[in-house]
Amino acid sequence: DGEGRGAFLISTMGGASGGLRPAVKKLLVSKHYTPLGARDFVMPSNYNNITISLEKNREKTERMEKNAAAFADALLEGNAPWKGGNVLSPLLYRLSRRQWPWKLMSRKFHLEVDRAKCIKCGKCARLCPAKNIRMEEYPEFLDRCVSCQRCIAFCPPAAIGVQGKNYQQYRSVEYGELVSENL
Structure with a gap:
C-alpha cells in the first residue's frame, strides 16, 4: 500500500515507453500511490549505433x-505531467506483454559472442534481467x-554485439552501480 505517497516514472527505452505509462499509472493508483509525473528520455543505443x-x-x-x-524540478514544483501516451499506447502495451514482438526483435537484432574476445567473466549473465x-x-x-542491451553495454572486452x-559500446553507469561485485 502506497498510503498516498508520490511516485514517478522514467523510461530510457529510446524515448518511447512502449505504451506502459497508462498501465503503470493505473497500477500505482490501484496500490494507493499518487502519480506525480512520467517522462521518456532518449538515450544512445547499443543496437544500431x-x-x-x-x-x-x-x-x-x-x-x-x-x-x-528539468523533469526533477517540475516534480518538486508539482508541475510534472503524466501524459497518457498516444492512441497507440494500449496496443503497444498489449504487444509488449506478448512473446512474439521480443522474438522478432531478437531475430532482427541477433546477438552473438565473439569468442576471440570473450573473457568468460559472466557479467552478461549476472546483469540480464530476463x-x-x-x-x-x-x-x-x-x-x-x-532487448535491454545490458549484455552489450557491460561486456568488458565488448565481445557481445548485434550480428x-x-x-561503439555505450553505457551510462558502471557495472558496480547495477550489481554487487560479490555475485
Missing part, C-alpha cells in the same frame, strides 16, 4: 541529463531476450 559517434552519444546523454534535471544468458564455456542466449553491426 553504427553511424553514431561517441561525441554524438555524449551530446545525447548531456541533453538527457538537462531534460532529467535470465536470457546461460554461462557455459561461453555465454549462450536463450529465448527470453527483452553484422559495427558499433
